[in-house]
Amino acid sequence: MTNDPPGRSRPSSNDLILPVVAAALVDIEGRVLLQQRPEGKSLAGLWEFPGGKVEPGETPEAALIRELEEELAIAVPHACLAPAAFASAPLGNRHLLLLLYITRKWSGVPRAIEATALRWVRPTDMHALPMPPADRPLIGLLDALI
Numbered sequence: 001m002t003n004d005p006p007g008r009s010r011p012s013s014n015d016l017i018l019p020v021v022a023a024a025l026v027d028i029e030g031r032v033l034l035q036q037r038p039e040g041k042s043l044a045g046l047w048e049f050p051g052g053k054v055e056p057g058e059t060p061e062a063a064l065i066r067e068l069e070e071e072l073a074i075a076v077p078h079a080c081l082a083p084a085a086f087a088s089a090p091l092g093n094r095h096l097l098l099l100l101y102i103t104r105k106w107s108g109v110p111r112a113i114e115a116t117a118l119r120w121v122r123p124t125d126m127h128a129l130p131m132p133p134a135d136r137p138l139i140g141l142l143d144a145l146i
Helices: 060-072 121-129 136-143
Strands: 017-025 032-036 051-053 082-092 094-105 118-122
Touching: 017 060, 032 060, 032 121, 051 060, 060 094, 082 136, 094 136, 118 121, 121 136
Parallel strands: 017 032, 017 094
Antiparallel strands: 017 051, 032 118, 082 094
């Protein structure tokens, strides 16, 4: 039983939580690829892990494979995505749930299709970069994992 007034429905958790997937692409030197958010988008200029929103009916892995193709023009096999960590952060009247995967294998050379720039960075050097609030807690975990 809820205490909501009659005629008023509660928002479902699907309306409140925004699932987002991201990848830590790790090169042979242990660096991770970050992309810079373009002007005109929220959080413009910040450095982030590539990825994006999970569309209705999509699995997180399928969403990440699609986003990496759209944003970086690379192909990542499903079997090469290793779930690594998650973070959450308030985002307006919603809550962002960020699922981070690690991959060391992909085909193609990453290109900045939607981002302003790309940069390969060691996890310890990420602390000096401006990053979105949900990405920051993942830095220490990444450093420990790779």
